[in-house]
Amino acid sequence: MQHKAPYLNLPFFCVRAAVYFAIWLTVTLLLNLWSRRQDRAGQPALQRRLGTLGGVGLALHGVCIHFASVDWLMSLEPAFRSTIIGPLMVSCQLLSAMAVALIVLAWLAPRSPLEGHLSPEALNDVGNLLFAFLCVWGYLCYFQFMLIWIADLPHEVAWVQRRQLGVWLYVSWALIRLGFAAPFLLLLMRDVKRSPRAMAAVAALILAAQVVFAYREVLPAFEGGMAGWMDFVMPLGLGGLWLACFSWQLKWLPLVPAHDPAQATALHLRQLALEEERRLEEIIHG
Numbered sequence: 001m002q003h004k005a006p007y008l009n010l011p012f013f014c015v016r017a018a019v020y021f022a023i024w025l026t027v028t029l030l031l032n033l034w035s036r037r038q039d040r041a042g043q044p045a046l047q048r049r050l051g052t053l054g055g056v057g058l059a060l061h062g063v064c065i066h067f068a069s070v071d072w073l074m075s076l077e078p079a080f081r082s083t084i085i086g087p088l089m090v091s092c093q094l095l096s097a098m099a100v101a102l103i104v105l106a107w108l109a110p111r112s113p114l115e116g117h118l119s120p121e122a123l124n125d126v127g128n129l130l131f132a133f134l135c136v137w138g139y140l141c142y143f144q145f146m147l148i149w150i151a152d153l154p155h156e157v158a159w160v161q162r163r164q165l166g167v168w169l170y171v172s173w174a175l176i177r178l179g180f181a182a183p184f185l186l187l188l189m190r191d192v193k194r195s196p197r198a199m200a201a202v203a204a205l206i207l208a209a210q211v212v213f214a215y216r217e218v219l220p221a222f223e224g225g226m227a228g229w230m231d232f233v234m235p236l237g238l239g240g241l242w243l244a245c246f247s248w249q250l251k252w253l254p255l256v257p258a259h260d261p262a263q264a265t266a267l268h269l270r271q272l273a274l275e276e277e278r279r280l281e282e283i284i285h286g
Helices: 010-041 044-072 085-108 120-151 154-162 167-186 196-221 229-250 263-284
Strands: none
Touching (some): 044 085, 085 120, 085 196, 120 167, 120 196, 167 196, 196 229
16 A cells, blocks of 8 residues: 555645635635625626536536545545546435435425426426436446456455445345335336425435445445444434524525526426416316
8 A cells, every 4th residue: 555655644635625625615605605696786797607606616526526535435445446436426416415405495395485486397307307316326336336346356346345245235235226226216207206295205215325325335444334323423413504504594595596597487487387287277177
């Protein structure tokens, strides 16, 4: 491991972590600041600035999370190497974020003014996006396993073997069946994707599976490979802090952006959905 020491050392590790968080926090703060300004002023220049920052921020996040995945995950077993680890972690984040967004959407859907903007067609499109991220995550998981199986290199096989022994074998099968196969089949159904409650249930299943997947990726690297009480408390604690902050912001931030250019499209889809409902009622009642 000596040739990796210039990269895998504590001072440089801490510097890289500081850089990751500095980039993420800067992009987040600018997006929030400019979004609030757009709500007040509605300037087209702010919308273009938000779009540009969103694109640049997405590229920066992809680069950061790739190196962060190497630092925080793959370095736990430095003999193991995988070029897919970065994209795999990005797909986990996108899938988890979309699942959280759908749960929040189902929670806020009955509230005004969001109720007047949400349509079954828009909800169906969001469900398709969740389905796409689920397929990407499943594909990357399978592709990583397939490449390790084909190459049959000892240091890579050992990494997989630690995640297929004892209780982790059952965890792996549960992830395949409940974390991928069940949501995959449910999201093929149009009625499920058009129901906020059904979508929230599917999203909750996916989110829970992603937490278990994180355990499966990390814990077998340690001696014993089993979770301690802190491994369960930390996700609940950090998630609780995020939820508290999010709920606090909901008190003074609008559910629907005041000058979002996508509002016209959302209202149009809502109007089409109402017209379709009226036509169906006319047909049913003669």
